[in-house]
Amino acid sequence: MSSVIEVFGLTKSFKRSIALNNISFSVEKGSITGFIGPNGSGKTTTIKILSGLLKANKGKVAVLGMNPWDNPKIRERISIVFDKLYFPQLNTVEDFLYDIASLYQRVDPEEIMNEFNLERFRKRKLAELSAGYKQKVQLASALLNDPELIIADEPTANLDPTARNEFNSIITNLNKKKGITFFISSHILSELERVITHVVMIDRGRIVASSSVNAFLGEEKEDKLVILVDKPQEALRALSNYEARISGAYIEVKGDIKSIVNAIDEAKVKIIMIRRSSLDDAFLERTGRNFQDNLQ
């Protein structure tokens, strides 16, 4: 399997602090890799180094096999998406996309506007668009160089849940249809859980986990399950042999999923929803801290 990003022993210090402390990870070609960590953990610093905007102090960085700092031309094969659209806000959607397209002359902006349903906004100024549409325009513009890899720094941080879901489903489609690899950072674990195939977790400038999502969640020795049932007290009684407890509307229980489901079925309790332990739980187990507690 080939990697589009390889980082080895990367360290970056600012005057007073070490932002990245000897981090190593890779991003598999064709994956949607989530780069997940609380605020201040070093995500933007890493992404700036990967984009060639910032120089590392130590370590090796290869993006499509090249060091981004020494090879600015790499920007022709990758795109960077930021949390906001940092472009002249008085430009119209159409002018903005035509300007970017003319830099590369590879992709017809009309095709992209059509694909993103942006035609009816073509004469609007960027400033007049909603946050969700601005990000959609930014993602559309990121396709105009026909990139192999898109690196996105918290692209949905300023969006409401609906716009966020829409943005994430566009990413899934681009990954499936065009084979574009995505490396996307976020400080919100749960929203990316459904989108990503791989995860790199960072905390206080160190990598705490890096693997496929399935392997990551499966690493826990026992399944930790969250179950919603119609009769919680009866379900709890049926699970008396397990480490089980009621948490809000849910039952949390550890053990083998099949035998747990059987025990609940035998008690004639209906399972409304069941899920494996989430990335949040996995973060807690690796760092001893609750992910949400880190939000600033």
Ligand SMILES: Nc1ncnc2c1ncn2[C@@H]1O[C@H](COP(=O)(O)OP(=O)(O)O)[C@@H](O)[C@H]1O
């Ligand atoms: N230009 C800078 N000068 C000094 N410190 C910085 C600079 N940029 C980032 N840092 C520090 O580096 C750490 C990581 O920041 P950042 O990469 O922005 O984290 P994240 O994107 O995960 O929120 C933080 O402690 C931040 O204060």
Ligand SMILES: [Mg+2]
């Ligand atoms: Mg950041």
